[in-house]
Amino acid sequence: MARLQLQNIEKYFFTGSDIVEAIRNVNLEVDDGEFVSIIGPSGCGKTTILSMVAGLTTPSSGDVKLDGAKVTSQTTNIGYMLQQDYLFPWLTIGDNINIGLDITRTKTKENEDYAKDLLDQMGLLRHIDQMPSELSGGMRQRAALVRTLAAKPSLLLLDEPSLLLTIKQNYI
Numbered sequence: 001m002a003r004l005q006l007q008n009i010e011k012y013f014f015t016g017s018d019i020v021e022a023i024r025n026v027n028l029e030v031d032d033g034e035f036v037s038i039i040g041p042s043g044c045g046k047t048t049i050l051s052m053v054a055g056l057t058t059p060s061s062g063d064v065k066l067d068g069a070k071v072t073s074q075t076t077n078i079g080y081m082l083q084q085d086y087l088f089p090w091l092t093i094g095d096n097i098n099i100g101l102d103i104t105r106t107k108t109k110e111n112e113d114y115a116k117d118l119l120d121q122m123g124l125l126r127h128i129d130q131m132p133s134e135l136s137g138g139m140r141q142r143a144a145l146v147r148t149l150a151a152k153p154s155l156l157l158l159d160e161p162s163l164l165l166t167i168k169q170n171y172i
């Protein structure tokens with residue numbers, strides 16, 4: 001069985017008097033170790049699909065299944081990196097990359113070292129005590145990726161990342 005299954009997914013948004021059909025008839029299977037890209041013009045439903053896989057929104061019809069179980073809410077083993085980096089501006093890069101460990105109360109020395117090592121691999125270790133506003137857009141996106149990977153997700157969702165190659169080379 002595929003790890004991730006999207007079966008006959010449809011999604012409508014209701015906006016006042018209007019109904020927007022975001023996606024229709026989406027079927028997709030992703031196996032362990034696979035790296036899948038969803039490519040299409042702006043507004044075709046890419047973010048909507050990722051948000052349904054992450055359990056942030058539910059399909060209007062059809063099923064999203066992870067390891068055979070229907071996704072009905074957010075689970076911690078999915079890492080979802082949104083298009084905007086959403087680093088907390090009042091925290092240093094070091095504190096930002098550890099925020100997931102703080103929230104899930106898994107901030108052990110080992111996990112902190114793992115996050116630090118990822119930061120090093122992204123060439124950002126010397127920025128660990130800086131604020132997000134002091135980094136370039138690409139650096140911020142890499143820091144956000146470190147934050148996402150630090151939680152060791154078993155499924156990684158990336159919305160329009162400019163760092164696909166780095167990820168593919170190092171983490172697949």
Ligand SMILES: Nc1ncnc2c1ncn2[C@@H]1O[C@H](COP(=O)(O)OP(=O)(O)O)[C@@H](O)[C@H]1O
Nearest residue numbers: 013015020022041042043044045046047048049
């Ligand atoms: N929360 C929402 N409310 C209403 N319409 C939405 C909402 N989110 C997305 N849409 C609409 O659904 C369609 C798909 O959007 P989206 O998934 O963001 O596309 P993409 O990520 O491919 O650019 C678009 O027509 C968009 O306007």
Ligand SMILES: [Mg+2]
Nearest residue numbers: 046047083159
């Ligand atoms: Mg989008």
